[in-house]
Amino acid sequence: MLRCVVQEHPKLWDELLGQAEFAYNSMTNRSTGRSPFSIVYTKNPNHTVDLAVLPKCHSKSATDFTAQFSSMLEEVRAKLLESNAKYKEQADKSRRERSFKPGDLVMIRVRRERFPPGTYSKLSKRKIGPYAVLKQINPNAYVIDLPKHYNTTSTFNIGDLAAYHPPDTAITSLSSSDSDSSVDGGE
Template identity: 90%
Template sequence: MLQCVVQEHPKLWDEILGQAEFAYNSMTNRSTGRSPFSIVYTKNPNHTVDLAVLPKCNSKPAAEFTAQFSTMLEEVRAKLLDSNAKYKENADKTKKERSFKPGDLVMIRVKRERFPPGTYSKLSRRKIGPYAVLKQINPNAYVVDLPKHYNTSSTFNIDDLAAYHPPDGAGTSLSSSDSDSPVDGGE
């Protein structure tokens, strides 16, 4: 958004930041159906055009204001719940249930934050393995027979594991001597 606002004058970004923030907070959010200003301050802010004609001031009892504000918050809450349900429904359409049994071979997706500084390279392989699954901690966490030279925990989230399929279709088995990882998760 800031890039669109500054256009040919990128060095003026700090002068335009306030305008960009105001514009963002004034825009209606797709999930809530309201702008951040209207949620926090109960109304949209006055723009320059609004200030040219002063709005009529009607005094309303505090109870009516509180009821309107509570109703608005309930509407926002309901819209957020609807949006979250739609997002979950769309995400669940592509989600596949996966699970591994002890002894299954898996490839591990490598993430930089799991390794000590200086040991991870951008050009390194993205997946390492195959390694055997030692045990399932819960539906999302597995202990893998990871060699100690990786110097990281051997417990992985299921999102970081992929079933290993040998390239030639032949069966593959690893002995426990290929790895020296403890069964308890290496924590």
């Protein structure tokens, strides 16, 4: 948002930060259906147009105000719970339950930040292994029997582990009629 506000004058970001914050706090949030200003201050802020005409003052009792504010907060809570339930439902569609037992073989996804500088190459394998699971710390963390030469901790998140499936042991044979090239060099 700040990038859009500063446009061709990026060095003026500190002068425009207040405007960006005001704009963000005035916008209606898709999860709550209200702006942050209306949630915190019970009303939207006055804009230049609002200040031209002074609002009429009506005296209301404190109990009416409290009831209105409480009902608004309950409405916001309900909308947030509904929105979170929708997000969870979408996320659960692609989620699979995985777990490993000690002794299971796993492949480890290699991440650059896990290894000391200079030891990771973009061209190296994306997964290493197979290595045995030593123990489960919790449903998301496992200790792997990782060789010492990797110079990294042997505890991994389940997101970086994949079950090892050995390669197929079937014998593959090609006959000369199956290949496109001939023995004589393509003549």
